Amino acid sequence: MAKSYEYSIGSVRAKETSLFTSSEVEQMLNCSDEAQLVRYLNDKGYGEGDTVDEIIRDNTSKMWDYIKSVAPDFSIFNPFFYLNDIHNLKTVLKGTMSGRDYSTLLLKPSTIDFDTLKTAVENRKFSLLPTWLSEAADSAYEVLAYTKDARLSDAVTDKAVMEKMLEAGESSGSEFLNNYFKTTVFYNNIKIAIRAAKVGTTEDFLKRALCQVDEFRMTTVIKSAVKGIDNLVDTLEKFSEYQLNKAIEAYKLSPSAFEKFVDNKLMLMAKEGCKRASSGPEPLMGYYLGCEAEKKVIHIIASGLRTKTDSEIIRERLREIYG
DSSP states (O other): OOOOHHHHHHHHHHHGGGSOOHHHHHHHHTOSSHHHHHHHHHHTTSOOOSSHHHHHHHHHHHHHHHHHHHOSOGGGGHHHHHHHHHHHHHHHHHHHHHTOOOGGGOOSSOSSOHHHHHHHHHTTOGGGSOHHHHHHHHHHHHHHHHHOOHHHHHHHHHHHHHHHHHHHHHHSOOHHHHHHHHHHHHHHHHHHHHHHHHHOOOHHHHHHHOOOOTTOOHHHHHHHHTTOHHHHHHHHTTOOGGGHHHHHHHHHHOHHHHHHHHHHHHHHHHIIIIITOOSSSHHHHHHHHHHHHHHHHHHHHHHHHHTTOOHHHHHHHOOOOOO
């Protein structure tokens, strides 16, 4: 029998109750070391494994099994997998050119199978790849092969995936997904500009790296970034699009505070656009994003426990959760 969104929404609403609550995050923060965190996650049934990474991998596998079992159309998640496609392309490109094994670094799920990617890179036959990626892959290959400029090579493929995400959001028919990817691409542009301004950059690099998206003042950002990070920050803090001025206030505190602001903004969008939805694919997307937020929180706590960081500092780094 064909699955329906009515069925999947009912199922995912029940499944959401298994996501971590704020009180459970607090219990993880109270763990004395990583071993105790592992026991807590196992006892909660979050996943199986002897390390945090093993437990998260197990949880991720089970999450996808569940989503596949209830999603009427699993392809709605493809826009999220494009990031794995780009990661895998970069990995195969650099691994092939350096002669290093990269098999353990490839990520799933992806929309491009590993063998196709390997064949395309080894034979420089990028027509095997989807149209949205083939030209960028060839350009990235050429940059890496002839200039060894890994930063520019990465920028070329990153721009291709940003353009694809915007296209997917616009064609999805989902107002949430469209706005989510516009916000994602907007802030990816800002991150690229900040990184480039810190190390020194050129107009040519930024024109090749940045992606046009609604309300992004590309010309102004480029002109400011080539003058250095201080000039760029002074410029960006004057803009209110996507709450950029508030994001830059956070950046002035620390780069990690900026990253947290962006992550929290996207999570709040998911809560507003997916938790309240009563039809369509949004509730499934919200559950997926909620699971991803959980993993990020667990990683932050585990990292803090490994480095014996004070719990208050770890707490400051934590992101919004969906539960």
